[in-house]
Amino acid sequence: MKKSTLLLAGLLAMSTASKADEGMWTLFNLPQAVYTQMVDYGFALPSTSLYNSPNAISNYVVNFSGFCSGVVVSPDGLVFTNHHCGFGAINAHSTVEHDYMRDGFYAKSFSEELPNENMFVSFMRKQEDITPRVNAMIANKSHEEQEKILDELTNAMTDSIKKIDKTLHIEVQPFYEGNKYYATTYQDFTDLRLVFTVPKSMGKFGGDTDNWMWPRQTCDFSVFRIYADPKTNGPAAYSKDNVPYHPEHWAPVSLEGYKEKDFAMTIGYPGSTRRYLSSYGIQQRRDIENASRVQTRDIKLALMKKYMDADQKVRIQYEDKYASSANYWKNSIGMNKCIDSIGLIRQKAEYEAKIQKWLNEQTVKNPATNVDFAKLESLYKKSRPMMNAMSYWRESFWKTSEFFTRATRLVLGMPLKGDAANPKKQYCEFADNSDSWNYTLDKEMTAAMMKNFAQQMPEEYHPEFFKTVKAKFGGDFYKYTEWLYKNSNVLKKGAKFYVNDKKKFMKDPAVQVGGEIMAIASVVGEKLRTITEDIQAEEKKLCEAKVQMEMDMPHYSDANFTMRLSYGQVGGYMLGSVNSGYYTAAESIVEKFKKADKIADYKAEPIMMDLLSAKDFGRYTDKTSNKMQLCFLTNNDITGGNSGSPMFNGKGQLIGLAFDGNWDSLSSDINFDRKLARCIGVDIRFVLYMMDKWGHADRLIKEINPQ
Incomplete structure (x- = not known):
């Protein structure tokens, strides 16, 4: 910056x-x-x-x-x-x-x-800096412990303010990459x-x-x-x-x-900016997040448009989804173009060299600012394959089709109905939202996303059921999807899923698909977790180093809504x-x-x-x-x-x-x-x-x- x-x-x-x-x-x-x-x-x-x-x-x-x-x-x-x-x-x-x-x-x-x-609509009624209070609570705690402490603090502060006015609530959020914490009081209508x-x-x-x-x-x-x-x-x-x-x-x-x-x-x-992001982070944004979004949404948008142009009801059903998807598809294209046209990664690297020079000149090393650029570069490099897999996973499977949405919800857990005294008789079911999606479009979207994920990702990131597609359907995801939609009850009105009767529950192929999709996310996410936390720690130091190096100037925090x-x-x-x-x-x-x-x-x-x-x-x-x-x-x-x-x-x-x-x-x-x-x-x-x-x-x- x-x-x-x-x-x-x-x-x-x-x-x-x-x-x-x-x-x-x-x-x-x-x-x-x-x-x-x-x-x-x-x-x-x-x-x-x-x-x-x-x-x-x-x-x-x-x-x-x-x-x-x-x-x-x-x-x-x-x-x-x-x-x-x-x-x-x-x-x-x-x-x-x-x-x-x-x-x-x-x-x-x-x-x-x-x-x-x-x-x-939410009105902001008050905002205050509570950094000293938070830092005293989270010092020397793990990332997971810090998150738990912040949640507990948010709840405690909200409970306290509700005793004064029950219509208010408080959110505690990090600013300046976690170097400061502000508490904001809101009133929602x-x-x-x-x-x-x-x-x-x-x-x-x-x-x-x-x-x-x-x-x-x-x-x-x-x-x-x-x-x-x-x-x-x-x-x-x-x-x-x-x-x-x-x-x-x-x-x-x-x-x-x-x-x-x-x-x-x-x-x-403003929702989200990353103005303090390192040159390595910008490269990852360009090559992974933006690139995967553009490549995948090229397919999704073309599919939606084909069906929307052919039928007025489908147009109404998918108009909001299409507009939302298209907006950041085009944004990602434009962002990558700008990153390259102004040489932003090079500019950031040159600025980071200035920060390194300033750090070298400090007689007393401050742990809060002493960013390790070599370590940061190594961490980003190590995370790239997994970040690419997670980016394609989100674009391909997360709420992309009604089938994938329901399949993953079944695995993640839904409210149960029926007699609590007889768990095997308890069930979950989906509300009838058939007016909000089109069966034929949904089926083609499901097949297209599986096929694209298979083509873009190495086999180590493939869900297990991809092996079934290869062995029993000759690798044809469209034939497999036809079979899925015919043999699963997940899209049928009034279908009941007895989640506590495992044998019965697992018979529906949507449960297998949802489980194996979520398994990939879980495995990759767990591998990424420690690396990501280490990256965040170095990026936090980089932000504080910039603020300290330029302490004669006012600085604003990145946007966080x-x-x-x-x-x-x-x-x-x-x-x-x-x-x-x-x-x-x-x-x-x-x-x-x-x-x-x-x-x-x-x-x-x-x-x-x-x-x-x-x-x-x-x-x-x-x-x-x-x-x-x-x-x-x-x-x-x-x-x-x-x-x-x-x-x-x-x-x-x-x-x-x-x-x-x-x-x-x-x-x-x-x-x-x-x-x-x-x-x-x-x-x-x-x-x-x-x-x-x-x-x-x-x-x-x-x-x-x-x-």
Whole structure:
């Protein structure tokens, strides 16, 4: 990772040239140098407006269902997030007869808003550094003992906070590769209802063609509402008696827009970065994790698309699975391209040489920083074959098909039904989810994944039943799969599995398949465990060495799906001699609509052409460009999990929602490229325009009250 520009507070009054300021900063301990730089860029609010005050911005930014971010935008608990974050919920409510994915959805009253099973929003209420307490508890303990201690501490702290407020819970997580530990207090609201979504043609406009690309015109948003207990205004399980949640404060929505070099800030929940990762770790990420993901998903995506294109019901069943799989398939392709194009492994190795030189100069050796680079290289080399096997195992067998999912669940254990006094009569059974998958597609997926795993992996990593395929089916995995699906009950409705009657239980071939798949993971995982722990120990030292070597600069911890702030400015980037521009306008999407006969991802309903060809966009027109602006670029530092993060101007007003990064900097998870890294956001005026002119959602516009 390159050196921060935040060397000294006195050097922070930089020129007005748009530049990237790397960092995903925790808010409770935001360095003064960072806040000073924010002010220099145009942030006009006191530092208390960010955290730990009644009207702090952090109070209305939410963790959206554990995989995205969102923001509360009204006194009645409306939440904005991305369309692709709401994709699963929209898809779950869609049928061939009422296809909300295809047609969009607008609840015209509270009673029409749609509840969503297993979805939630989580508010961060507090965060604190508890490193001394944790270190005293885990000193000289094994990795397994440390994990147990952290779990027990988390439970104890949660039990304690629940005595004060039963709606709160606490998570204890490592930061800075385990050199620090923070405790975060959360409050979860589990009654979350779908309120509004545009058709997929707009919410996912550009599809895989434009994913991770710039310029973009995607109207990537969806609207949900938090419901609460009518008596307490607090969290409550779903009930028809619940009422809209009334927050004390919510994000003010701005129609003012932005200009190049204006201050921009995101606050959200970035999922995972590895900026401190060694050169050896980056090489493993490129050659194993990313490569196996791309190779395997090439097959999976092609299979799903074949069946989805042929049948509308299958399209609805697999749309969410396809989008999720395709997203990080393309991300892995782009990341590997960036790693190679900028010579990232070489850059990291050169930086590690500087750290080694600094370590050699220390008169007193600190065990916390004294990383052994030779040992680290040796450990990664030793782990490579096993890491490759585990990567292909995950991509091939883990929740890839319904057959594999059920086969492994049987082995891992399921809740038992029946008379507990007679264990042999107890059984487990699968809920009927036949509407969520297709039998023929599932069968072909199972066969294709087994065949590919056999081709990619040495025999020492093959499950035992592969020998049966070779001996009895001539190595033909498709013939074997036909036999499996015919002779197993695992996909049959109402089938009972008597797990305590071993003879009866083992007769089903799915049990054998599931057991032998899990056996491979267990054996390889156990061999990897000690090596991985040793790697983590050296990577932890490497992180601390970097922080200590640069102690005159503020450092942020890698993302771990806790709330982070990122700041910077609105602006594009130069790629060679080409200026990217910093926004797209309505005419650009109209031009793409015209290419829909050649590029299916640019197809949209005729009404969209009419709406975005308008001569006057009214109050949604940008006052500087006199255009309807759709998407824009900032140099905010984001990653997966930031999807749906609110983008604020210097007054703390909402100007957009982050939804993507650019292709030219897809190695950002492991290296922030100051010249190229950009956050792509959907302009909040585009969001409101679609709600207003397409959805005629007058009640929502009035509730949000944009200014």
